[in-house]
Amino acid sequence: MTITQTAPPAPPTAPDGRSFTRLEPIEAAAAQQHGALLVDIRPASLRRFSGEVPGSLVVAGPVRDWRIEPGDPLRVCEVGPALPVVVLGDGSSASVLAASTLRGYGVEATDVIGGYPGWAAMSLPVCTGLTPVGHYVSGHEIDACNLPCGVAV
Numbered sequence: 001m002t003i004t005q006t007a008p009p010a011p012p013t014a015p016d017g018r019s020f021t022r023l024e025p026i027e028a029a030a031a032q033q034h035g036a037l038l039v040d041i042r043p044a045s046l047r048r049f050s051g052e053v054p055g056s057l058v059v060a061g062p063v064r065d066w067r068i069e070p071g072d073p074l075r076v077c078e079v080g081p082a083l084p085v086v087v088l089g090d091g092s093s094a095s096v097l098a099a100s101t102l103r104g105y106g107v108e109a110t111d112v113i114g115g116y117p118g119w120a121a122m123s124l125p126v127c128t129g130l131t132p133v134g135h136y137v138s139g140h141e142i143d144a145c146n147l148p149c150g151v152a153v
Helices: 025-033 044-050 094-104 115-121
Strands: 037-040 085-088 109-111
Touching: 025 037, 025 085, 025 115, 044 115, 085 094, 085 115, 094 109
Parallel strands: 037 085, 085 109
Antiparallel strands: none
């Protein structure tokens, strides 16, 4: 009698030396629905042209790191290891860098593969508008009483 043993499947690996696994747009949308904070770091010009994601927190430009860094008195909301953060960019490496920076602050952070273009291509919720930095994007799909940081839109 021969007994063969198979190893359990390996957990997903973090490619390119990152310490986190990036999310597909549909996974990011599910994470947002389950309480993760979706942070849009795209500049206003791109958000105006392409649209925004309802319920996301807009933190764009040079303020993207310090506006949500734990312990900073100017932060938009309190984040830390208990609140997962998903960074949404324009599809470039900027979102990976922002997520890596947040992880350095002790925040459980990742980003969206393909950024906003990937999100929109999957026909996930989007809306028009130009939300000011430091505010949540309003939209008919969101429940303003259930935003991750408790900030009304």
